[in-house]
Amino acid sequence: MKRWGIRQRVLLVALAPMLVFGIAASIWVVLHRLSELENTLLERGRATARQVAATADYGVFSGNTEALVMLIEAARREPDISGIMISSRDGDLVVSGGHLSPPAYLPGERPPSLSVFELDHSLMFVEPIARSAVLEEDMFDGLGELATDRRPAGWVLVEVSRQRVDALKRDFIVSSALFAAGAMLVASLFAIRISSTVTRPVREVSRAVRRIGEGDLGVRVSHSGGGSLRVLVEGVNAMAERLMRSRDEMEARIADATRQLRTRTDEAERANHAKSRFLAAASHDLRQPMHALGLFVAELAERLRGSEHRRLIRQIEESVGAMEDLLDALLDMSKLDAGGVTARRSEFALQPMLSRLVDDFNVDAVQRGLRLKLRPTSLWVESDPVLLERIMINLLSNAVRYTQRGSVLVAARRRGDHVDIEVRDSGPGIPAEAHDMIFEEFYQLQNPARARGQGLGLGLAIVKRLTQLLGHDVTIRSRPGEGSVFALRVPVVREPVDAVPDTESEAADEVLTLTVVVIDDDAGSRAGISGLLESWGCEVMCSASLSEARDVIRQHDRSPALILCDFRLAAVASGIDVLDALLAEQTGEVAAALVTGDTDPLVRRLAAARGYPVLHKPVRPARLRALVQQVAQRHRNAVG
Template identity: 45%
Template structure:
């Protein structure tokens, strides 16, 4: 059988338990309980002994010297026990030192028992049954009281109990009081019962301690396992963040070079190869964008823009994009909508519905998919039904995990990345809408998304959008990146678009170039993470301070760590994430230049 580690699980480490360690912990707890229970009990017993001695002395039933001597001995025993308890509390000994304290406690308990034994002989008259019964009453109460006080350990209990009670059994046999045989039988029964109860109580106490320490060990083991898991998760996140950043750099450069190739003269075969390279880069870009989406959501760097959303238009646009794929698979894709409006973020809501509908079409091989909405009170429910493969009950919770895919162990990219529903879960939490799912294998699945209903707003017709302007060629763009390949790729692609560039690996290098260049730069494109811990935001501030104006700036980053994303977005600058498609980069540069020209 494979170990849990081979399945990627983190087994809970069992705490190391040795008999000596458990014995020490149990023994130490027994001694602590004895010391905790002792003071009140021995003071009560001592007080009872003194009262009994005084009463018999005043009644003339006992010689005064014996009564007071016995009382003095009892006081000495009580003070010895109290002194031992005080010394124990002050010492706070380690668990391994419990044996010496138990021996001292048992020795004093034996002295107390011996003192009661002597008192039994001094306080009992062979000719007075009433006196014997009075003494026996007090002694049996003291003996019974020793069970909760000393019963946590049999050694001190035995050292005290038997010297206290056994003399009276002997007196009943030797003096042969009236009904002595009945008294002897009752005493034997009492001694046997107390012995059995003491053993049972002690066994239960030890068993309770064992269970308690097992729970302590289990909690400690879980704490260690949790700490290890958190450490492993942090290490994994750090590794993924570093690996993602390092992988994005060459992919970003590759995408820029491919963009530059589009303006080169080449034959049809070469253009086909370039197109395939561009497709591969786009596939890698899709993966990185999905990872980036998760990182941004985890970093709380996405703020929903709630507004009234026309649900029918949104669903129709999404359905239209998947009708072609459904037709190729020869499955139906039907849409049932009403004139409902909901309050949500239209972009994020569309992302949720697209991911769910995409999965429904992808995993439906026969039958069809139905997407519709209906009103339930002041809420609108968007439902996506399919007659696809369905999801087993034991896998339904896991489909919202990152990179989890059913029946795709070979990680076929054409079947998705396993990130869509992980993003959906985060987005529904962000939008505070409820998502539920019901599925049966081989019969299909239904997802239900519950959204708050709102009224249709009064919308003014939009202004005509401004006509796009051509790029302003021969404008100088500053490029700061600590990767030489990125600098070269960026300069190449910008040159192919007609821009002049100045490239540097840091802000200080760029300042040195600007000191000898008389051009007026129009834009700054800067990597966010630079050498020596510097950031792109700091570089932008240095360049702007040198130029004496707020030159438009564009940050580019390959980081996916949530804290770094939040930090970069806090700068307030336009932020693009590597690998940047050359079309997106060109559009961002054009928008910034046009905005600065106004």
């Protein structure tokens, strides 16, 4: 056996790893089985909690404890369910059944934020009781979207005993351990028998290879054995010789490549930092003066309405609007190219968004002598509603801008599990060779002179990047003289059974007699927005901080109808904190909105979590007026 080659020795050694593999497989089976038992227990507890929570909403709302008791008793027939408790939204006990651990009965305590937590010998599952669509409609009819209470109606606590599962685990572990011990004993006896002839030369080669890998290229393996083992030893020694000769050359190449890579990395980081600083400045600092300028121009137009200066005011408005469009488009392109936009997918109805967009563009279409139509749809889609709306805004804007006469149609056509959202126009059409080029930056087919009224040539480039981000497809069908059809393909989802239809607010009067509080630490922004609101008939109270806002509200001795607050204020963490504090101090229904130059999607998500609309600087006067009209209409309905 001492003269055997490496092949024979490996054949002998292979028997031991087979035993080890068998033991490892047994251990894996044990762990897998234990994990299955634990997962089965968890799934049973979760399913029971969800089932009880799904059917307990009406009983909690109506106080029907008898129905809740019957529900609990039916659920306790499931294995391992030791007790169930139903509490109110504030954690107060409503009804319980079975045996529950003391932590479940803490009075006045809200349920923990975790859906599952462990006790000494059981698991506690917590599930919120969501209000059904019917109850939610009955309870909050007429209060509006901002006043809807989204808290759960109550909580379900289900305690699941671990005793039976723990007993099964112990039995399985003991039997598996006995089997593994026997296998290890047999494998050990066999390994002891052959280790004296196999492990020594293999370990010597392994040590040499490890030292070579650590950089000690002077190590050599002494010749031992014969056959394939001798060939292996000679190959290791030859490898060490070649590595030693080429090490210096390789180190020199690596050092040179490292220097080049470090130089390029530093340049890329500097460029990235410069771009980030520009985006930050453009997103906030540039938007502040643009916001104030737009509001000043709108106020001036209101005050000089009908005068001989109206033509000059209109030209100024067009210039300001062009600057705002250019700033928004450039920032959108920069954020998309830098990967600063993240898609937040959700399921939503398509009709409310399309109706809102058609209403927004209808005035412009009528001024151009066009008919803007929407074909109603009941489809629901899966996408990012904010980014999808941005795509449709660009497509509609191009259709209205470049159509000289005729009509523009928005329609949704189902194609299997997708829907094609189409924007059809009777414009001049686009030749086939330009279908790809129109999605490039600053490319305009019919605007070689770069006329400002014909847009910037960035709308379709933004559409292309947003569709790639969302995974949607955008196609075009067009020929010169026959109009164009832009189609956006979006996945279709089934309409939820508890979906509540949107309702459109009615138009408000010309004069808006509301009391509005404006909170902004920038004097120009305060002056601009307050002057515009006053020109519409509003009573405006301005302040730069939370304390000033409290003072002006206290001096007027009445609650405002609307509070407009900047997101970034010098004295507090955010404008959301200011709105939360002021609304908590007011009586009656008070609307609130954020006005910000920060385009970070996180701001919109934080505001949406509180139910606050967001107006991005520079705020278009039409969007501000639409918000004020909505609040005024809500107040008139409440009074009427």
